[in-house]
Amino acid sequence: MAKDRKIxxxxxxxxxHDDLTGYDIKKQIDGSIxxxxxxxxxxxxPALAELEKQGSVRRLKGNDSGGREKIIYSIxxxxxxxxxxxxxxxxxxxxxxxxxxxxxxxxxxESKETALRNIEVFEEQIKADLKVxxxxxxxxxxxxxxxxxxxxxxxxxxxxxxxxxxxxxxxKARKVLA
Amino acid sequence: MAKDRKIxxxxxxxxxHDDLTGYDIKKQIDGSIxxxxxxxxxxxxPALAELEKQGSVRRLKGNDSGGREKIIYSIxxxxxxxxxxxxxxxxxxxxxxxxxxxxxxxxxxESKETALRNIEVFEEQIKADLKVxxxxxxxxxxxxxxxxxxxxxxxxxxxxxxxxxxxxxxxKARKVLA
DNA sequence: ATCAGCATGTAAGGCGTTACATGATTCA
DNA sequence: TGAATCATGTAACGCCTTACATGCTGAT
Numbered sequence: 001m002a003k004d005r006k007i008x009x010x011x012x013x014x015x016x017h018d019d020l021t022g023y024d025i026k027k028q029i030d031g032s033i034x035x036x037x038x039x040x041x042x043x044x045x046p047a048l049a050e051l052e053k054q055g056s057v058r059r060l061k062g063n064d065s066g067g068r069e070k071i072i073y074s075i076x077x078x079x080x081x082x083x084x085x086x087x088x089x090x091x092x093x094x095x096x097x098x099x100x101x102x103x104x105x106x107x108x109x110e111s112k113e114t115a116l117r118n119i120e121v122f123e124e125q126i127k128a129d130l131k132v133x134x135x136x137x138x139x140x141x142x143x144x145x146x147x148x149x150x151x152x153x154x155x156x157x158x159x160x161x162x163x164x165x166x167x168x169x170x171x172k173a174r175k176v177l178a
Numbered sequence: 179m180a181k182d183r184k185i186x187x188x189x190x191x192x193x194x195h196d197d198l199t200g201y202d203i204k205k206q207i208d209g210s211i212x213x214x215x216x217x218x219x220x221x222x223x224p225a226l227a228e229l230e231k232q233g234s235v236r237r238l239k240g241n242d243s244g245g246r247e248k249i250i251y252s253i254x255x256x257x258x259x260x261x262x263x264x265x266x267x268x269x270x271x272x273x274x275x276x277x278x279x280x281x282x283x284x285x286x287x288e289s290k291e292t293a294l295r296n297i298e299v300f301e302e303q304i305k306a307d308l309k310v311x312x313x314x315x316x317x318x319x320x321x322x323x324x325x326x327x328x329x330x331x332x333x334x335x336x337x338x339x340x341x342x343x344x345x346x347x348x349x350k351a352r353k354v355l356a
Numbered sequence: 357a358t359c360a361g362c363a364t365g366t367a368a369g370g371c372g373t374t375a376c377a378t379g380a381t382t383c384a
Numbered sequence: 385t386g387a388a389t390c391a392t393g394t395a396a397c398g399c400c401t402t403a404c405a406t407g408c409t410g411a412t
Contacts, residue, residue, distance in 0.1 A: 005371070006277060013284035023391050036276035036283070043372055045393055069379095069392060080287065087288045090299050092277035098214035099184060099270035105214070105333045106191035108326035109258065110265045115329070121268050148286035151293070154351050155283045161350070165343035172339070173332050183399070201363050221400055223365055247364060247407095362409075370401085381390075 007039050007047050012056060012083040015075040017148065019060055022048050022071070032136060032152070035129070035159045048073060056082055104173075112177055123170045130163045185217050185225050190234060190261040193253040195326065197238055200226050200249070210314060210330070213307070213337045226251060234260055282351075290355055301348045308341045 014020060014028055022044050029039045051057045056079035060072040075083075100122045107115040137156050143149050192198060192206055200222050207217045229235045234257035238250040253261075278300045285293040315334050321327050 003370080006275070006280070007371085009280065009284070013280070013287075016284065016287050021391075022393090033280075033283070036274055036279040038273065038275075038372095040373060041391095041393080042374075042395095049393090070390085071392080083284065084287050087281050087284060087296075088292055090295065092281060092296070092299065093275070094278055094300075094303075095216065095275040096214055097184070097216075097271070097273040097275075100272055101214040101333050101336060102184070102187065102191070102211075103265050103270060105211070105329055106187070106194065106261065106265060107329040109191075109194050109262050114266055117268065118265075118270070121270065122272075125272075150354060151283055151285040154354060155279050157350055157354070158279060158344075158347050161343045161347040162340055165339045166336075169336050169339045172335055176328060176332060176335070181398085185399085199363075200365090216400095218401060219363095219365080220367095220402075227365090248362085249364075358412090360409100360411085363407085365405085367404080368402090371399085373398085374396090376395080377393085379391085382388085384385105384387090 005047060006037070007043050008051060008056075009083065009086050010037055010039060011044065011047055011051060012075060012079050015057060015073060016080060016083055019072050019074045021073070032155070035133070036155065051079065054078075115177060116174065119170055119173050123167065126163050126166045126170075130160065130167070133159045133163065183225060184215070185221050186229060186234075187261065187264050188215055188217060189222065189225055189229060190253060190257050193235060193251060194258060194261055197250050197252045199251070210333070213311070214333065229257065232256075294352065294355060297348055297351050301345065304341050304344045304348075308338065308345070311337045311341065 010029060010033065011025055014025055014033075018024075020028070022041070025044055025048075026039070026041055029037065029044075033039075048057065052059065052073070056076060057073045058076055060074050100118060103118050104115055107118070133156055137153075137160065140149055140153050140156060144153060188207060188211065189203055192203055192211075196202075198206070200219070203222055203226075204217070204219060207215065207222075211217075226235065230237065230251070234254055235251045236254055238252050278296060281296050282293055285296070311334055315331075315338065318327055318331050318334060322331060
Protein backbone atom coordinates (compact mmCIF):
# COMPACT_ATOMS: atom_id res chain seq x y z
CA MET A 1 0.00 0.00 0.00
CA ALA A 2 2.75 2.39 0.94
CA LYS A 3 4.22 3.89 -2.21
CA ASP A 4 6.72 1.35 -3.36
CA ARG A 5 7.27 2.00 -7.03
CA LYS A 6 10.62 0.51 -7.94
CA ILE A 7 10.53 2.24 -11.33
CA UNK A 8 11.20 5.45 -9.40
CA UNK A 9 14.49 3.96 -8.21
CA UNK A 10 15.46 2.88 -11.72
CA UNK A 11 14.88 6.44 -12.92
CA UNK A 12 16.66 8.05 -9.98
CA UNK A 13 19.53 5.59 -10.38
CA UNK A 14 19.97 6.37 -14.06
CA UNK A 15 19.71 10.11 -13.43
CA UNK A 16 22.39 9.85 -10.74
CA HIS A 17 24.85 9.18 -13.59
CA ASP A 18 23.55 11.49 -16.33
CA ASP A 19 20.84 13.96 -17.19
CA LEU A 20 18.39 12.14 -19.43
CA THR A 21 15.06 12.38 -21.24
CA GLY A 22 12.27 9.89 -20.65
CA TYR A 23 13.10 8.38 -23.98
CA ASP A 24 16.76 7.93 -23.01
CA ILE A 25 15.67 6.24 -19.80
CA LYS A 26 13.55 3.80 -21.75
CA LYS A 27 16.50 2.96 -24.00
CA GLN A 28 18.76 2.27 -21.05
CA ILE A 29 16.11 0.07 -19.43
CA ASP A 30 15.82 -1.91 -22.65
CA GLY A 31 19.60 -2.26 -22.71
CA SER A 32 21.54 -3.53 -19.73
CA ILE A 33 18.84 -2.94 -17.11
CA UNK A 34 16.42 -5.33 -18.78
CA UNK A 35 18.25 -8.33 -17.34
CA UNK A 36 16.84 -7.48 -13.93
CA UNK A 37 14.08 -4.92 -14.46
CA UNK A 38 11.64 -3.74 -17.11
CA UNK A 39 9.65 -0.60 -17.78
CA UNK A 40 7.39 0.87 -20.46
CA UNK A 41 6.73 4.47 -21.50
CA UNK A 42 3.38 4.18 -19.78
CA UNK A 43 5.15 3.77 -16.47
CA UNK A 44 8.19 5.99 -17.07
CA UNK A 45 6.50 9.27 -18.05
CA PRO A 46 3.99 9.31 -15.20
CA ALA A 47 6.73 8.36 -12.72
CA LEU A 48 8.91 11.18 -14.02
CA ALA A 49 6.05 13.64 -13.61
CA GLU A 50 5.48 12.57 -10.03
CA LEU A 51 9.15 12.62 -9.14
CA GLU A 52 9.24 16.19 -10.40
CA LYS A 53 6.22 17.14 -8.30
CA GLN A 54 7.94 15.63 -5.26
CA GLY A 55 11.11 17.54 -6.00
CA SER A 56 13.29 14.48 -6.60
CA VAL A 57 14.07 15.45 -10.20
CA ARG A 58 13.92 18.73 -12.06
CA ARG A 59 13.55 19.77 -15.67
CA LEU A 60 16.50 21.32 -17.46
CA LYS A 61 15.74 23.61 -20.36
CA GLY A 62 15.05 21.22 -23.21
CA ASN A 63 14.79 21.71 -26.93
CA ASP A 64 18.43 22.45 -27.74
CA SER A 65 18.98 20.59 -30.98
CA GLY A 66 16.11 20.02 -33.38
CA GLY A 67 13.59 17.27 -32.79
CA ARG A 68 10.37 17.68 -30.84
CA GLU A 69 9.78 18.97 -27.30
CA LYS A 70 12.46 16.93 -25.51
CA ILE A 71 12.61 17.33 -21.75
CA ILE A 72 15.89 16.66 -20.06
CA TYR A 73 15.64 15.65 -16.42
CA SER A 74 18.24 16.03 -13.69
CA ILE A 75 18.30 14.50 -10.21
CA UNK A 76 18.07 16.87 -7.21
CA UNK A 77 19.76 16.58 -3.81
CA UNK A 78 16.52 15.22 -2.38
CA UNK A 79 16.34 12.64 -5.17
CA UNK A 80 19.87 11.50 -4.40
CA UNK A 81 19.02 11.13 -0.74
CA UNK A 82 15.96 9.02 -1.52
CA UNK A 83 18.06 6.82 -3.81
CA UNK A 84 20.77 6.37 -1.18
CA UNK A 85 18.24 5.50 1.52
CA UNK A 86 16.77 2.84 -0.75
CA UNK A 87 20.19 1.35 -1.53
CA UNK A 88 21.00 1.21 2.19
CA UNK A 89 17.72 -0.52 3.01
CA UNK A 90 18.39 -4.25 3.26
CA UNK A 91 14.88 -5.26 2.24
CA UNK A 92 14.81 -6.41 -1.36
CA UNK A 93 12.20 -8.46 -3.19
CA UNK A 94 13.51 -10.72 -5.91
CA UNK A 95 10.44 -11.77 -7.85
CA UNK A 96 10.75 -14.28 -10.60
CA UNK A 97 7.99 -15.08 -13.04
CA UNK A 98 9.22 -17.94 -15.16
CA UNK A 99 6.44 -18.98 -17.45
CA UNK A 100 8.77 -21.47 -19.16
CA UNK A 101 9.37 -23.28 -15.90
CA UNK A 102 5.69 -23.29 -15.15
CA UNK A 103 4.93 -24.83 -18.53
CA UNK A 104 7.50 -27.47 -17.81
CA UNK A 105 6.29 -28.05 -14.27
CA UNK A 106 2.84 -28.86 -15.59
CA UNK A 107 4.21 -30.54 -18.71
CA UNK A 108 2.73 -33.88 -17.66
CA UNK A 109 -0.60 -32.94 -19.22
CA GLU A 110 1.01 -32.79 -22.66
CA SER A 111 3.64 -34.73 -24.61
CA LYS A 112 7.38 -35.06 -24.05
CA GLU A 113 7.91 -33.42 -27.43
CA THR A 114 6.10 -30.31 -26.26
CA ALA A 115 8.28 -30.15 -23.16
CA LEU A 116 11.40 -30.48 -25.31
CA ARG A 117 10.17 -27.75 -27.62
CA ASN A 118 9.56 -25.42 -24.67
CA ILE A 119 13.10 -26.05 -23.45
CA GLU A 120 14.42 -25.32 -26.92
CA VAL A 121 12.61 -21.97 -27.17
CA PHE A 122 13.97 -21.01 -23.77
CA GLU A 123 17.49 -22.04 -24.75
CA GLU A 124 17.47 -19.99 -27.95
CA GLN A 125 16.45 -16.86 -26.06
CA ILE A 126 19.14 -17.40 -23.43
CA LYS A 127 21.86 -17.97 -26.01
CA ALA A 128 20.96 -14.71 -27.75
CA ASP A 129 20.96 -12.77 -24.48
CA LEU A 130 24.24 -14.36 -23.39
CA LYS A 131 25.91 -13.07 -26.53
CA VAL A 132 24.75 -9.53 -25.75
CA UNK A 133 26.04 -9.84 -22.20
CA UNK A 134 29.43 -11.01 -23.41
CA UNK A 135 29.74 -7.96 -25.63
CA UNK A 136 28.88 -5.74 -22.64
CA UNK A 137 31.48 -7.56 -20.57
CA UNK A 138 34.24 -7.09 -23.14
CA UNK A 139 33.46 -3.38 -23.41
CA UNK A 140 33.29 -2.76 -19.71
CA UNK A 141 36.55 -4.55 -19.00
CA UNK A 142 38.33 -1.82 -20.95
CA UNK A 143 37.05 0.80 -18.54
CA UNK A 144 36.99 -1.00 -15.20
CA UNK A 145 39.14 1.61 -13.46
CA UNK A 146 36.23 4.06 -13.26
CA UNK A 147 34.52 3.69 -9.89
CA UNK A 148 30.88 3.29 -10.97
CA UNK A 149 31.71 0.81 -13.70
CA UNK A 150 32.51 -1.84 -11.11
CA UNK A 151 28.84 -2.09 -10.15
CA UNK A 152 27.74 -2.33 -13.73
CA UNK A 153 30.37 -5.02 -14.24
CA UNK A 154 29.00 -7.06 -11.35
CA UNK A 155 25.50 -7.11 -12.80
CA UNK A 156 26.91 -8.27 -16.13
CA UNK A 157 28.79 -11.05 -14.36
CA UNK A 158 25.57 -12.00 -12.63
CA UNK A 159 23.76 -12.28 -15.91
CA UNK A 160 26.48 -14.37 -17.49
CA UNK A 161 26.78 -16.68 -14.51
CA UNK A 162 23.05 -17.34 -14.35
CA UNK A 163 22.55 -17.67 -18.10
CA UNK A 164 25.33 -20.22 -18.28
CA UNK A 165 23.61 -22.12 -15.50
CA UNK A 166 20.38 -22.05 -17.53
CA UNK A 167 22.16 -23.54 -20.53
CA UNK A 168 23.70 -26.27 -18.38
CA UNK A 169 20.23 -27.04 -17.11
CA UNK A 170 18.80 -27.24 -20.63
CA UNK A 171 21.29 -30.01 -21.41
CA LYS A 172 20.55 -31.87 -18.21
CA ALA A 173 16.82 -31.55 -18.80
CA ARG A 174 17.13 -33.07 -22.26
CA LYS A 175 19.00 -36.05 -20.81
CA VAL A 176 16.45 -36.57 -18.05
CA LEU A 177 13.58 -36.51 -20.53
CA ALA A 178 15.31 -38.90 -22.95
CA MET B 179 -5.62 -6.50 -22.47
CA ALA B 180 -6.67 -9.97 -23.52
CA LYS B 181 -7.23 -12.08 -20.44
CA ASP B 182 -3.82 -13.38 -19.60
CA ARG B 183 -3.90 -14.30 -15.96
CA LYS B 184 -1.14 -16.81 -15.37
CA ILE B 185 -2.47 -17.57 -11.92
CA UNK B 186 -5.29 -19.41 -13.73
CA UNK B 187 -2.68 -21.75 -15.21
CA UNK B 188 -1.05 -22.35 -11.83
CA UNK B 189 -4.43 -23.30 -10.43
CA UNK B 190 -5.40 -25.47 -13.40
CA UNK B 191 -1.98 -27.09 -13.32
CA UNK B 192 -2.23 -27.99 -9.66
CA UNK B 193 -5.79 -29.24 -10.06
CA UNK B 194 -4.69 -31.47 -12.94
CA HIS B 195 -2.89 -33.57 -10.31
CA ASP B 196 -5.28 -33.41 -7.36
CA ASP B 197 -8.57 -31.99 -6.18
CA LEU B 198 -7.73 -29.10 -3.89
CA THR B 199 -9.16 -26.24 -1.85
CA GLY B 200 -8.05 -22.65 -2.36
CA TYR B 201 -6.09 -22.94 0.84
CA ASP B 202 -4.28 -26.06 -0.41
CA ILE B 203 -3.40 -24.24 -3.64
CA LYS B 204 -1.89 -21.39 -1.66
CA LYS B 205 0.22 -23.85 0.34
CA GLN B 206 1.54 -25.49 -2.81
CA ILE B 207 2.36 -22.13 -4.35
CA ASP B 208 4.29 -21.19 -1.23
CA GLY B 209 6.11 -24.52 -1.43
CA SER B 210 7.80 -25.67 -4.60
CA ILE B 211 6.00 -23.30 -7.00
CA UNK B 212 7.36 -20.20 -5.29
CA UNK B 213 10.71 -20.62 -7.00
CA UNK B 214 9.13 -19.52 -10.26
CA UNK B 215 5.73 -18.03 -9.41
CA UNK B 216 3.87 -16.40 -6.55
CA UNK B 217 0.26 -15.89 -5.58
CA UNK B 218 -1.78 -14.55 -2.69
CA UNK B 219 -5.26 -15.42 -1.43
CA UNK B 220 -6.47 -12.18 -2.91
CA UNK B 221 -5.64 -13.50 -6.36
CA UNK B 222 -6.39 -17.20 -5.85
CA UNK B 223 -9.99 -17.01 -4.61
CA PRO B 224 -11.27 -14.62 -7.27
CA ALA B 225 -9.49 -16.65 -9.97
CA LEU B 226 -11.07 -19.84 -8.67
CA ALA B 227 -14.50 -18.21 -8.74
CA GLU B 228 -14.02 -17.09 -12.33
CA LEU B 229 -12.66 -20.43 -13.47
CA GLU B 230 -15.78 -22.02 -12.04
CA LYS B 231 -18.02 -19.56 -13.87
CA GLN B 232 -16.20 -20.40 -17.11
CA GLY B 233 -16.60 -24.10 -16.50
CA SER B 234 -12.89 -24.87 -16.18
CA VAL B 235 -13.20 -26.13 -12.62
CA ARG B 236 -16.10 -27.39 -10.58
CA ARG B 237 -16.94 -27.63 -6.92
CA LEU B 238 -17.02 -31.02 -5.24
CA LYS B 239 -19.22 -31.36 -2.19
CA GLY B 240 -17.14 -29.82 0.58
CA ASN B 241 -17.38 -29.96 4.34
CA ASP B 242 -16.48 -33.61 4.93
CA SER B 243 -14.30 -33.54 7.99
CA GLY B 244 -14.74 -30.83 10.61
CA GLY B 245 -13.32 -27.38 10.08
CA ARG B 246 -15.15 -24.56 8.38
CA GLU B 247 -16.84 -24.39 4.97
CA LYS B 248 -14.02 -25.87 2.83
CA ILE B 249 -14.62 -26.01 -0.89
CA ILE B 250 -12.81 -28.68 -2.85
CA TYR B 251 -12.26 -27.90 -6.52
CA SER B 252 -11.77 -30.32 -9.39
CA ILE B 253 -10.60 -29.62 -12.95
CA UNK B 254 -13.08 -30.23 -15.80
CA UNK B 255 -12.39 -31.50 -19.32
CA UNK B 256 -12.57 -27.94 -20.59
CA UNK B 257 -10.08 -26.83 -17.93
CA UNK B 258 -7.67 -29.56 -19.01
CA UNK B 259 -7.96 -28.45 -22.62
CA UNK B 260 -7.18 -24.84 -21.72
CA UNK B 261 -4.18 -25.96 -19.69
CA UNK B 262 -2.88 -28.12 -22.55
CA UNK B 263 -3.31 -25.35 -25.10
CA UNK B 264 -1.30 -23.03 -22.86
CA UNK B 265 1.49 -25.59 -22.42
CA UNK B 266 1.65 -26.09 -26.19
CA UNK B 267 1.86 -22.36 -26.86
CA UNK B 268 5.52 -21.45 -27.33
CA UNK B 269 5.11 -17.88 -26.13
CA UNK B 270 6.41 -17.54 -22.58
CA UNK B 271 7.36 -14.42 -20.67
CA UNK B 272 10.15 -14.84 -18.18
CA UNK B 273 10.06 -11.70 -16.08
CA UNK B 274 12.69 -11.13 -13.48
CA UNK B 275 12.54 -8.38 -10.90
CA UNK B 276 15.78 -8.46 -9.01
CA UNK B 277 15.78 -5.62 -6.55
CA UNK B 278 19.10 -6.84 -5.13
CA UNK B 279 20.77 -6.48 -8.51
CA UNK B 280 19.25 -3.06 -8.98
CA UNK B 281 20.60 -1.92 -5.62
CA UNK B 282 23.99 -3.17 -6.65
CA UNK B 283 23.78 -1.64 -10.10
CA UNK B 284 23.22 1.78 -8.56
CA UNK B 285 25.53 1.04 -5.63
CA UNK B 286 27.93 3.76 -6.72
CA UNK B 287 25.85 6.36 -4.87
CA GLU B 288 26.60 4.66 -1.56
CA SER B 289 29.57 2.92 0.10
CA LYS B 290 31.31 -0.34 -0.78
CA GLU B 291 30.26 -1.66 2.64
CA THR B 292 26.61 -1.18 1.74
CA ALA B 293 27.11 -3.09 -1.51
CA LEU B 294 28.80 -5.92 0.38
CA ARG B 295 25.98 -6.01 2.91
CA ASN B 296 23.40 -6.23 0.13
CA ILE B 297 25.28 -9.15 -1.36
CA GLU B 298 25.39 -10.82 2.04
CA VAL B 299 21.63 -10.52 2.56
CA PHE B 300 21.03 -11.99 -0.88
CA GLU B 301 23.45 -14.84 -0.21
CA GLU B 302 21.79 -15.78 3.07
CA GLN B 303 18.40 -16.01 1.40
CA ILE B 304 19.76 -18.13 -1.43
CA LYS B 305 21.53 -20.51 0.92
CA ALA B 306 18.33 -21.07 2.87
CA ASP B 307 16.32 -21.69 -0.30
CA LEU B 308 18.98 -24.01 -1.67
CA LYS B 309 18.70 -26.21 1.41
CA VAL B 310 14.95 -26.51 0.86
CA UNK B 311 15.50 -27.41 -2.77
CA UNK B 312 17.99 -30.10 -1.86
CA UNK B 313 15.47 -31.68 0.48
CA UNK B 314 12.90 -31.66 -2.34
CA UNK B 315 15.44 -33.23 -4.66
CA UNK B 316 16.28 -36.06 -2.27
CA UNK B 317 12.58 -36.83 -1.78
CA UNK B 318 11.69 -36.77 -5.43
CA UNK B 319 14.58 -39.02 -6.42
CA UNK B 320 12.92 -41.82 -4.47
CA UNK B 321 9.82 -41.58 -6.66
CA UNK B 322 11.21 -40.67 -10.08
CA UNK B 323 9.53 -43.59 -11.82
CA UNK B 324 6.15 -41.86 -11.73
CA UNK B 325 5.60 -39.99 -14.99
CA UNK B 326 4.60 -36.57 -13.68
CA UNK B 327 7.39 -36.47 -11.13
CA UNK B 328 9.95 -36.05 -13.90
CA UNK B 329 8.66 -32.53 -14.62
CA UNK B 330 8.69 -31.60 -10.99
CA UNK B 331 12.23 -32.95 -10.77
CA UNK B 332 13.35 -30.74 -13.66
CA UNK B 333 12.12 -27.60 -11.99
CA UNK B 334 13.97 -28.57 -8.81
CA UNK B 335 17.15 -29.10 -10.84
CA UNK B 336 16.62 -25.70 -12.40
CA UNK B 337 16.36 -24.07 -8.99
CA UNK B 338 19.48 -25.80 -7.71
CA UNK B 339 21.50 -25.00 -10.81
CA UNK B 340 20.62 -21.31 -10.75
CA UNK B 341 20.98 -20.91 -7.00
CA UNK B 342 24.43 -22.44 -7.11
CA UNK B 343 25.30 -19.97 -9.86
CA UNK B 344 24.08 -17.14 -7.61
CA UNK B 345 26.36 -18.31 -4.81
CA UNK B 346 29.31 -18.53 -7.18
CA UNK B 347 28.57 -14.99 -8.25
CA UNK B 348 28.44 -13.77 -4.65
CA UNK B 349 32.00 -14.98 -4.15
CA LYS B 350 33.19 -13.40 -7.38
CA ALA B 351 31.47 -10.14 -6.52
CA ARG B 352 33.21 -9.98 -3.16
CA LYS B 353 36.58 -10.43 -4.86
CA VAL B 354 35.87 -7.77 -7.46
CA LEU B 355 34.85 -5.28 -4.79
CA ALA B 356 37.87 -6.02 -2.57
C1' DA C 357 -7.65 -19.96 27.72
C1' DT C 358 -5.03 -18.68 24.04
C1' DC C 359 -2.51 -19.08 19.93
C1' DA C 360 -1.39 -21.14 15.61
C1' DG C 361 -3.18 -23.03 11.72
C1' DC C 362 -7.18 -24.06 8.71
C1' DA C 363 -10.41 -21.80 5.64
C1' DT C 364 -12.93 -18.33 2.65
C1' DG C 365 -13.64 -14.13 0.95
C1' DT C 366 -13.94 -8.73 0.00
C1' DA C 367 -12.31 -3.83 -0.56
C1' DA C 368 -9.11 -0.31 -1.59
C1' DG C 369 -5.78 1.02 -4.05
C1' DG C 370 -1.28 0.74 -6.35
C1' DC C 371 1.29 -0.73 -10.33
C1' DG C 372 1.86 -1.66 -14.90
C1' DT C 373 0.80 -2.89 -19.80
C1' DT C 374 -1.11 -2.00 -24.34
C1' DA C 375 -2.95 0.84 -27.49
C1' DC C 376 -3.70 5.15 -29.03
C1' DA C 377 -2.68 10.13 -30.32
C1' DT C 378 0.60 13.33 -32.13
C1' DG C 379 4.36 15.11 -34.55
C1' DA C 380 9.33 16.09 -36.03
C1' DT C 381 13.68 14.55 -38.20
C1' DT C 382 16.88 11.70 -40.73
C1' DC C 383 18.21 8.70 -44.19
C1' DA C 384 17.65 5.76 -48.18
C1' DT D 385 8.24 9.85 -50.42
C1' DG D 386 8.17 6.76 -47.07
C1' DA D 387 10.03 4.28 -43.18
C1' DA D 388 12.48 4.29 -38.97
C1' DT D 389 13.64 6.61 -35.02
C1' DC D 390 13.16 10.27 -31.83
C1' DA D 391 9.93 12.06 -28.42
C1' DT D 392 6.01 12.79 -25.07
C1' DG D 393 1.98 11.71 -23.18
C1' DT D 394 -2.99 9.76 -22.02
C1' DA D 395 -6.80 6.33 -21.45
C1' DA D 396 -8.58 1.97 -20.56
C1' DC D 397 -8.13 -1.72 -18.27
C1' DG D 398 -6.24 -5.79 -15.95
C1' DC D 399 -3.66 -7.81 -12.28
C1' DC D 400 -2.09 -8.19 -7.85
C1' DT D 401 -1.01 -7.09 -2.96
C1' DT D 402 -2.30 -5.70 1.63
C1' DA D 403 -5.39 -5.33 4.99
C1' DC D 404 -9.48 -6.49 6.80
C1' DA D 405 -13.53 -9.49 8.28
C1' DT D 406 -14.99 -13.88 10.03
C1' DG D 407 -14.92 -18.13 12.43
C1' DC D 408 -13.65 -23.09 13.53
C1' DT D 409 -10.29 -26.68 15.47
C1' DG D 410 -6.53 -28.61 17.93
C1' DA D 411 -2.57 -28.30 20.76
C1' DT D 412 -0.15 -26.31 24.81
